[in-house]
Each structure stands twice: as C-alpha cells, then as structure tokens.
Amino acid sequence: MTASQALLSLQGISLSFKGVRAITNISFSVNKGEIFSLIGPNGAGKSSLLNVINGVYQADEGLITYQGVSRKSMHPQWAARRGVARTFQNIALFKGMSVLDNVITGTNLKLKSSWIEQAFNIGRAPADALRQRQKAEQVIAFLKLQSWRNSIVGNLPYGLQKRVELARALAAEPELLLLDEPMAGMNADEKAEMGRFIVETQKEYGTTIVLIEHDISVVMSLSDHVVVLDYGKKIGDGTPAEVRVDPQVIAAYLGSRQQAKAGTDQNKEIAKQ
C-alpha cells in the first residue's frame, strides 16, 4: 500500500486503563474508499481502538496518521471537523426527537452561522437551516427512512433506530465512518439490508468505512480488508480470503469457543469459512 492510498494509519498504538493493557502495539492502514473490518472476541479491544481513532481515548504510545497528518493522538473535535464520524454499540440518539430532527443534528458541524445568528434566525442562519434540512432529507431518502421521518425515534424498532444512527452519521458527510456493531441485535433480513446500505454508502459517497462486527459471514462478504484482534493484539491482517485461512485467527476463535464451552455465531461461522 502506498502512503497516498492510506486515509488512516496506526503505528504501534498501545492503550492501558489504569495500568491494564487493553491494546498492545497495533499497526495497520486503512485505504481510501475501502470497507475495513475489525474483528475479534469480546474484550479484544475493538471499541477502544475506534475511540483512539476518533480521539476519545489518547493512546499511551504510537502514532496515528489521518489525511496525511501524523499525531500522537487525535483530538475529538479535530477528527470530527476533518470528517471522522461514528455510530455506537449502544444506540446514542435523541430518543424523544423525530427521525428528521435527529438526522439534522448530524449536520451541525457544517453550520456557517454564529450562535447569535441562529438564536435570532438572521444573517447566515436561514441558509444554514435550509442546507441542513436538504442534507437530512437526502440522507433519509438514501436510507429509505421516508415513512418514519416524523416518527419519534424512541418508538421505533431497534433495527430502524440503528438505521437512523447511520443516517445521522452520514448527514455529517464523513470521509471516515466508524461503525461499532451496526447490525447488533438484528435478524438476518435486517442485517442483509444494513449490509446493502453500508456497501451503497461506500459506492455512492466514496466513504471509507471501519466496521466492527461479530457476524463473521457478514464481515467476510462486505469487507475489502480485515484486521483481527485478540486480547488487544493484532493476530491477522489481510483480505477476507487471507484472514479466513490464517491458522492464528482460526486458533483464536476456536480457542475462545472451547473456553466458552458453547459455540457463538462467530466461532461457528469462522470455522465454516
């Protein structure tokens, strides 16, 4: 991979919580426009790594390079202003607000008006409001959420709430979209639909996507590139075809199955691949 293809690179990232190592010496690169998946058993360090990428956690060691700028750690606002958006494992929406209003909040970083212009709806504020609404409506149509645009988010089924969260992230027009288990809790049809939306997002907007997902069959079918973590260490890095035959990866998944004395979906799936 050449440096110009990489949108994001992590070099030697380590992170501890109160002296306990969660991530150890992780390095990888994410190419522009690819769907990149981070997989690994529970507690492997996947969500923590997303938090390092968007600047919520500061790594103890290592270097992170985004859009050609290298830093010891990302700053959350810097990352957001440069197009890093994320969704969360546990949905983080305004549950009492409508779908449309939630999606509009995703556009807030693009506002040109000052708070005083917004407060009195003067100056640049009306044009901002129009742009926000147009963007939100465009994303709502793209994700086929029109039927629920005025529904209160907290009243929607879980799968639709996950889609609204994706819509809010897309309204920010991200260059790098971090999706933390966007299909968790979904049935097979909902997962397939979400998978199509993720691929469409990559195609339509050229968005680079970093995805955490436990369903290995979904990961293998969607991803251009997969990195496997186990106990905070990288144990696999390559295309889905390369990773699925990697003995270390298979051992980690099969090992965790034996420890659990019961096969989870991911263990069964990777053994099947």
Ligand SMILES: Nc1ncnc2c1ncn2[C@@H]1O[C@H](COP(=O)(O)OP(=O)(O)OP(=O)(O)O)[C@@H](O)[C@H]1O
């Ligand atoms: N804020 C925190 N404080 C202390 N320990 C934490 C914190 N966040 C994560 N950890 C620990 O760091 C390790 C990695 O956790 P992380 O949530 O990143 O794993 P994960 O791979 O995303 O797991 P899962 O698939 O269950 O979401 C775990 O041992 C976890 O207990």
